[in-house]
Amino acid sequence: MTNLAAAAAEIFTPLTLAYIVLGVLIGYVVGALPGMNRTTAIAVALPFTFAMSPAAALSFLIGINKGGAAGSAVSAILLNVPGEPSSVVTTYDGYPMTQQGKAQKALKVALIASVAGDVLATIALIALARPIARFAIGLGPIELASILIFSITFIAAVSGESFFKALIAGFLGLLLSAPGIDAETGLPRLTFGLLQLYDGIPLLAVAIGTLAMSEILVQVDQGWRGGYAKRPARVDTGNKGDTHLSGAELKQVTPAILKGSLVGSAVGLLPGLGATLASFLSYTWVRQSSPRKDEFGKGAPEGVAASESADNATVPASLIPVFAIGVPGSLSTALLMGAFMMHGLTPGPFLFRESGEVVFSIYLGMLLASAALLMVGMFGQRLFSMAVLVRPTIIMPVIVFLCITGAYMEGGGMFGVYLMLIFGAVGYFMKKLDYSFVTFVVGYVLGPMAELTIRQSLILSDGDPAVLLDHPIAILFLLLAAFSIWRFSIAGVRSSRGPDQQSIEAKGGNN
Amino acid sequence: MTKLDLAGGVALTAFGLLLTFVIIPMGTEEGMYYGLPPTFFPTLLSVGLTICAVGLTVQSVLRLRAGRVDAASPVSGWNLAMFALLVALILGGIVVIDIFGLLIGAPLLIAALMIVLGDRSPLRIVPTAVLPVGAVYYLALYVLETPVP
Amino acid sequence: MKRRTFTTFAAAALSALGLTAAAQAEDWPTKAVTVVVAYPAGGGTDSAIRAMTDIVSQELGQPVLVQNVGGAGGGVAASQVAREEADGYTLLATNSTSITLAPLVQKALYDMDSFDHVAILGDFQNAIFTGPNQPYNSLDELIENVKSEGRPMTYASQLAIDRLLMHYIAKERGVELRPVPVNGGSGAVQAVLAGDVDVAFSGGSWRPIVAAGDAKALFAASFDKLKVAPELTSMKDMGFPFGVTSRISLHAPAGVPAERLEKLSAAFEKAVNGELAQTVGEKRSMDMTYRGYGTAGEVMQKERETYESILDNVGRETLTGKN
Numbered sequence: 017m018t019n020l021a022a023a024a025a026e027i028f029t030p031l032t033l034a035y036i037v038l039g040v041l042i043g044y045v046v047g048a049l050p051g052m053n054r055t056t057a058i059a060v061a062l063p064f065t066f067a068m069s070p071a072a073a074l075s076f077l078i079g080i081n082k083g084g085a086a087g088s089a090v091s092a093i094l095l096n097v098p099g100e101p102s103s104v105v106t107t108y109d110g111y112p113m114t115q116q117g118k119a120q121k122a123l124k125v126a127l128i129a130s131v132a133g134d135v136l137a138t139i140a141l142i143a144l145a146r147p148i149a150r151f152a153i154g155l156g157p158i159e160l161a162s163i164l165i166f167s168i169t170f171i172a173a174v175s176g177e178s179f180f181k182a183l184i185a186g187f188l189g190l191l192l193s194a195p196g197i198d199a200e201t202g203l204p205r206l207t208f209g210l211l212q213l214y215d216g217i218p219l220l221a222v223a224i225g226t227l228a229m230s231e232i233l234v235q236v237d238q239g240w241r242g243g244y245a246k247r248p249a250r251v252d253t254g255n256k257g258d259t260h261l262s263g264a265e266l267k268q269v270t271p272a273i274l275k276g277s278l279v280g281s282a283v284g285l286l287p288g289l290g291a292t293l294a295s296f297l298s299y300t301w302v303r304q305s306s307p308r309k310d311e312f313g314k315g316a317p318e319g320v321a322a323s324e325s326a327d328n329a330t331v332p333a334s335l336i337p338v339f340a341i342g343v344p345g346s347l348s349t350a351l352l353m354g355a356f357m358m359h360g361l362t363p364g365p366f367l368f369r370e371s372g373e374v375v376f377s378i379y380l381g382m383l384l385a386s387a388a389l390l391m392v393g394m395f396g397q398r399l400f401s402m403a404v405l406v407r408p409t410i411i412m413p414v415i416v417f418l419c420i421t422g423a424y425m426e427g428g429g430m431f432g433v434y435l436m437l438i439f440g441a442v443g444y445f446m447k448k449l450d451y452s453f454v455t456f457v458v459g460y461v462l463g464p465m466a467e468l469t470i471r472q473s474l475i476l477s478d479g480d481p482a483v484l485l486d487h488p489i490a491i492l493f494l495l496l497a498a499f500s501i502w503r504f505s506i507a508g509v510r511s512s513r514g515p516d517q518q519s520i521e522a523k524g525g526n527n
Numbered sequence: 528m529t530k531l532d533l534a535g536g537v538a539l540t541a542f543g544l545l546l547t548f549v550i551i552p553m554g555t556e557e558g559m560y561y562g563l564p565p566t567f568f569p570t571l572l573s574v575g576l577t578i579c580a581v582g583l584t585v586q587s588v589l590r591l592r593a594g595r596v597d598a599a600s601p602v603s604g605w606n607l608a609m610f611a612l613l614v615a616l617i618l619g620g621i622v623v624i625d626i627f628g629l630l631i632g633a634p635l636l637i638a639a640l641m642i643v644l645g646d647r648s649p650l651r652i653v654p655t656a657v658l659p660v661g662a663v664y665y666l667a668l669y670v671l672e673t674p675v676p
Numbered sequence: 677m678k679r680r681t682f683t684t685f686a687a688a689a690l691s692a693l694g695l696t697a698a699a700q701a702e703d704w705p706t707k708a709v710t711v712v713v714a715y716p717a718g719g720g721t722d723s724a725i726r727a728m729t730d731i732v733s734q735e736l737g738q739p740v741l742v743q744n745v746g747g748a749g750g751g752v753a754a755s756q757v758a759r760e761e762a763d764g765y766t767l768l769a770t771n772s773t774s775i776t777l778a779p780l781v782q783k784a785l786y787d788m789d790s791f792d793h794v795a796i797l798g799d800f801q802n803a804i805f806t807g808p809n810q811p812y813n814s815l816d817e818l819i820e821n822v823k824s825e826g827r828p829m830t831y832a833s834q835l836a837i838d839r840l841l842m843h844y845i846a847k848e849r850g851v852e853l854r855p856v857p858v859n860g861g862s863g864a865v866q867a868v869l870a871g872d873v874d875v876a877f878s879g880g881s882w883r884p885i886v887a888a889g890d891a892k893a894l895f896a897a898s899f900d901k902l903k904v905a906p907e908l909t910s911m912k913d914m915g916f917p918f919g920v921t922s923r924i925s926l927h928a929p930a931g932v933p934a935e936r937l938e939k940l941s942a943a944f945e946k947a948v949n950g951e952l953a954q955t956v957g958e959k960r961s962m963d964m965t966y967r968g969y970g971t972a973g974e975v976m977q978k979e980r981e982t983y984e985s986i987l988d989n990v991g992r993e994t995l996t997g998k999n
Contacts, residue, residue, distance in 0.1 A: 064666070066717075156870060178532070180583040184539060187576040191546070191569060197748065198555075198565040199857035202836055203782060205565045206554040211755060211785065214748035236644065237609040360716060362862050370862060410651060413640035414659045416617060417633050420624065421663055424676055430625045433676075437621060441614055448602050449531055467568045468859055474563060475856050476830075476872060 023071070023376030027384065032072040036381055039076040040388040041396070043083020047090070048400045049411065050097040054084025055347045056228040060418045062355055063220055063425035070359035071374050075381025077355055078331070081348050082134055082385050085291065085328045086393060089126035090400045093320070094119060102291035102327045105299045109312060109319030116315050120259035120397075125317045126324045127393040128266070129273045133325030134386045136277040137284065137332040141339070142379050145368075148340035152365035155489065157472035160341075162490040164466045166497040167343050168459055171288030173500040175452045185446065186455035192217055193463025200471065212431045219354045220426040222460055225439025226446070226453065227347065229419045232412050233444040265317060272302045272318040273325045280329025285337065287345025288454060291330040298326035332382060338363050339375065343462065347454055350461040528601065529590045536584030543577030616643060629676045633660040704936055705765065708739040711926075714753035714770035716746040720880065720960045721924050724797060725769045727956040728947035735943035749835060750774030754927075755785035762931035764940060767794065772923040773837045776980040780987060781836050788980055791927035793972040795941050797948050798957055798964040800922045801904045802837075802897035805882040806875045807868050808890060815895050815914060818874060819849045828852035830873040832864035838877030840983065841897055841920050843990040848916065865891075879922065880961035897921070903963040918982050924962065925976065934969075941969035 026032070039061075046057040057080050065073035088099030093110035106126065113122035155163070168190075172182040195206040196216035207213040276298040283294035302322035303312045312319050334349045342364025344350040356363045361371050368375055423436035446453060477483035484490060551569045620636030634656040641652050667675045711729070713722045726742055733740040745753040750770045757768040768791070779787045804815075812818040822829045831842050833855035846853035856873050858864045864876035868891060875894060883904065885891045895909040896902045899919030902910070911919030926944060928937060947953055948966040957964035967975055 153870075156872060178583070178586075180579050180586060181532070181535075184576060184579045184583065187572050187579065191572045191576065194569040194572070195554075199859070200563075200833065200855065201556070201565055202839065203556040203565070205556070206551065206569065208554055211748060211752055214751060215746070233610060233613055236613055237606045358716075360719070362859070366862060366866055407646070407651075409641050409644040409646035410655050412644065413637040414655060416620075416640060417637055417659060418663070420617075420621060420633070420636075421629070421667070421675060425667070430621070430676060433621055433625075437614065437617060440617075441610075444610060448606075449535055450528075450601075451535075464859070468857060468863075470568070471563050472856055472858075472867075472872070475854060 019373045019376045022373045023380050026069065026071050026373070026377040027075070027380045032069070032075065032381070033384065035068060035072050035076040036079050036385050037388045037392065039079025040083040040385055040392050043080035043085075044087035044090075044389075044392055044396065044400060045083075045403045046080070047084035047087025047099045048404050049406070050091050050095065050099055050404070052411070052415075053088075053100045053231070054081050055351060056231050056415070057084060058348055058351045058355075059220075059223040059227040060415065060422050062223065062351065062358075063422040065355065066358070066425065070356075070361055070371075071377030071381060073359055074352065074355060074378050075385060077352055078335070078378070078382055079385040079388065081331050081352070082328065082382075082389055083392065085331050086127065086130035086134075086324070086389055087400065088327070089130065089320070089324050090123065090397075091404050093122045093126060094401060094404060100291075102295050102330075103323065104292065105295045105323040106320055106327075108299070108323075109314070109316050112313070112315035113317070113320070116258070118258045118315065121261055121265075121317065122315075122320055123397060124261045125265075125269055125320045127390070128261075129269065129276065129321040129323075129325040130328040131386055131390045131393070132273045133277040133280055133327070133329035134332065134389060135383070136274075137281045137329035138379075138382050138386060140281045141332040141336050141382075145336050145339040145375075148336065149365040149368050152341050153369075155341075155365070156487070157469040157476065158483070158487045159489045159493070161466065161469035161473050162487075162493040162497070163341065163343060164462055164469060166493040166500070167287045167345065168455070168462065168466070169497045170286075170500045171345065171458055172452065172455045173503070174288045175290075175454045177450065179501075181450060182452040182455050185451040185453070186459040189456040189459025190463045190466065192222065192456075192460045193467070196464075199464075199468055210431075212429075216464065217460075218423075218426050218432050218435065219358070219461075221423050221432045221435040222439050223351055223354065223457070224419050224422050225436040226443035226457065227351070228415065228422075229436060229440030230443025230447055232415055232419075233440060234447050235408070236412060269317050269321040272306075272321040275302050275305075276322045276325030277329045280326035281333040283326070284330030284333025287337065287343065287458075290346055290454075291327045294326040294330045295323040298322045339367060340365065342367075342465070344458055347457055350454075350457045353461055529587050531602065532583055533587035533591065536580050536582075536587055539580035540577055540584060543573050543580050546573035547577060612643070613640075616640065624676050629664060630660065632676075704939065705736055705738045707765065708741050709733075709736060709765055709767065709940075710741045710743055711767045711769050712753050712757050713742055713744045714746070714750035714768065714774060715744065717744045720800070720962060721769055721771060723956050723960065724924055724953060724962065724964070727952040728797070728944065728950065730952070731947035731950045732943045735946055736939070749778065751778060751782075751784060754778075754791075757927065758786040758790040758929055760929045762792075762929040764928055764932045764936035766929065767940070768927040769797070770925060770927070771800075772796070772925040772976060772979055773835070775925065775927065776976060777836050777840070777983045780980075780983060781840075781992075788976065790930055792930050792932050792937055793976045794926040794928055794937055794969055795944050795948075796965075796967040796972045796975050797924040797926055797944065797953075798962045798966075799898075799903070800879045800924070801883070801902045801961045801963060802877065802879055802920065802922060803882050803902065803905070803908060804875050804894045804897060805868060805878055805886060805891045806894055807871050808892060809871065810874065810892070813892065813894070814909065815845070815849075818894065819851055822851050822874070828854040829875075830854045830856055832856055832858040832867045832873045832876035834858060834860060834864055834877065837920055837922055838897075840986055840990070841877065842875075844918070844986050845916075847990050883961040903965070904961050918986055920982070920986075921979070923975070923979075925972065937969045941972075944968075 042057060043054055046052045047054055058077055061080060065076060088103040089106050091097050091099040092103040092106040093114055096107050096111040098104045098107055110122045168186055172186045173179060175182055193216060195213045197214050198205045204214060279298040279301060280294045283289045299319060299322045302318055303309055306318060334346050337343050337345055338349050338353055344353045353363050361367060361374060419436060420433055423432045426432050547570060551566055551573060555566045616639055620632060623635060624632030637656040638652050641655060646652060664675060711725055713725055715721050722744060729740040729742060745756055751774060753768060754770060754774055757766055760766040775788055775791060778784055812821050829846060829851050833839055839855065842853060856867060858867050861881050865885060867873045868876045877897060882893055886893045893908055897919060898910060898921040899912050900910055902908055945966050945968055948964055954964055
């Protein structure tokens, strides 16, 4: 309870509240812009949080994430262009509603679904993270090492059409974490005399380069071939029945929202699956269990609700493994984990013991962000409809500029900036040639921990594999890792999957 | 795509071998250790990388042999030229920022990028080039109190 | 005529010189002083320095800026400051081991004499601690326990200072040592509480954990007893000729005029003895005892000699590898 009071004192300051609202606002706008996604926004915004308190900084960044998940519905509904991959499914029913002149109604359904999914999953996070963490405290290095091996193989297995390429990306990401002072000898490794590399390859250079800069490079060469100045066909009947949401309609979409939140929370909890898969699964489930299946795809509000609630629910749910075990399962959570570490917090079971009040502050900040989401969504609708129309020729150069300043701010001078550009180029080719991004970034973030726990395990066990027999949890996760390799790669290659599902799964982890 | 995978597989195999046999042994100082040498983990990864790269190479060769229809390549010469131009432009901008500072370099970079992207209206270019730079400069120096170039 | 002109000129020149020197002593500093903290914001060194800046700035009559340059255990900041101009406007606040010990065990871009040692602002209260359920309560019992079970002694290995100390103790007491690498201070606490290792070294974070009953303090790592825990056995009590103490130290690039250093040193003396700095010291388990310009140099020199002796004792290759 003292924790709660301290947390409230920390969060309920005008400045922190302003940061949270600002975060949601930025996320909303970025989410609404087609081609810009929330991971880009988080990467670019991260360096600006150095001056904030840890709780404010994380609430701000999580706010961006939440806003992005909700904002992506705007362009999906108005333009038939998903603001992010996770809103592809929203276009199925959202755009038909716009064509029928019910754009305002669709936006309202999306907003309510987003906020509801968000709140429910935040509650799930608060309820689950601590018990899981308490359990995870008992896990030794051997268990942690096996959980990490499982996470990385599972992410590689589900995120990409080619398992080889996904694994290659994972190995490259892990290798990226190798330079720096060696934990055991205290001597530099693979730093080649560069003092800036003693603490490892700087996180922001990697994150901004691969997540933001590469995105711009890809966008530009797509745009160059014409066709990125799309204008919306926005029709509003002005009929009150078509713009407002009636109580009966609200009742009609409620089951869809609940189902979506459940699916989103469950999918978010698992590493590497991502919001895109969640919204797809939720949509399928809601459609199949609906008495009016035929309406779906022709402008059923339940479709929008199912997709958006699942999309938003993954955001808080994916934080559960980060808070409880210290293992991120997606790009945005990998970035958030980096943000934790930059602010001197180590995510994982000891987070609650060492920085309990910060965690409570972040919980409060997240709930406030949900409220901010509702407010921003209600009053900012017009703004976003306009933001969607800003020219890419204005947005992209400004983002390039923000990438440069962001990479500089981590310290180490211009070194980080040049490195950032290199990673931008690397990311460009990875995107173009379909090497899984998620595996790469998660591998990079988890690398040091994976190496440390594996080395600890070997030292403590004297390198004797028989020690494993005393660690059933470790055996379980290693078996799961082996199973995911078998199920998703070897067996997956043999049985040909439908093209629809394949493309969904290919993009599954991209949030 | 398959042809590109083949090229990627070959290049990555070479990179993996280079890492395993040259870069990692050269770049690591050996000290006293009790569990594993510092080179162990990177070597394990680079070997894993090499194996997967070989796998990818073999897989693409088999697919090409089987005569699978190759979808249109995602990277055309035109894309690459555009990519190279952009990277060169941004690199130039960074060098200018490095030498002359953010306040001179950044507006130039933004303006240049806008022109390359096809925007020709000075009414749009000038404010876009100046306002964000000023805002970030002010923010960094007076609010965040962190140095900017 | 000619001679006279010369004399006048010389006199004028001399007086001008004298004046400037006097003016310098009086007027310095004429602009803001930057303290480069070698660790990220929020750590012990950082919070101690930030608790002092107000008073220092009052004393100097100029603003004091704090810049955090983390990385390589203080190495990045130290090599940056070593290259700065020796005008007294740039200072380095760091852990003394990054100046005395680090250049001995790894290739560094600086050495001890790259700096003028302005002041020692406080001592960290280093101690060795263990898990609450371990059967031993002192070093002797630990050694006995390890020997009777015929296993190596394990410890959470973090930094050069704790590696050095543990190797030294193990060698002196004739037990085999097995370092388990961990991720910083929180990793060490984790490993000890989980019982993965016998002991760990801690800069001060052991106190709240021990007070909460989650761990036991075995002995102080310093030669003399610790100020915050006088009941704890020290290295001297156990018959060792050496102990290790890491300190918060303040440095300037070598070659700053002595009067400036004295002025800075005096300003920091007031600040260290100020209420704010002492409170921070109490909270963070640091003994904020001030030692000024001159004394600081001697303390640093002695610290260096201690490390050299211990290194000679355990063998340099234990920590430095084969370069």
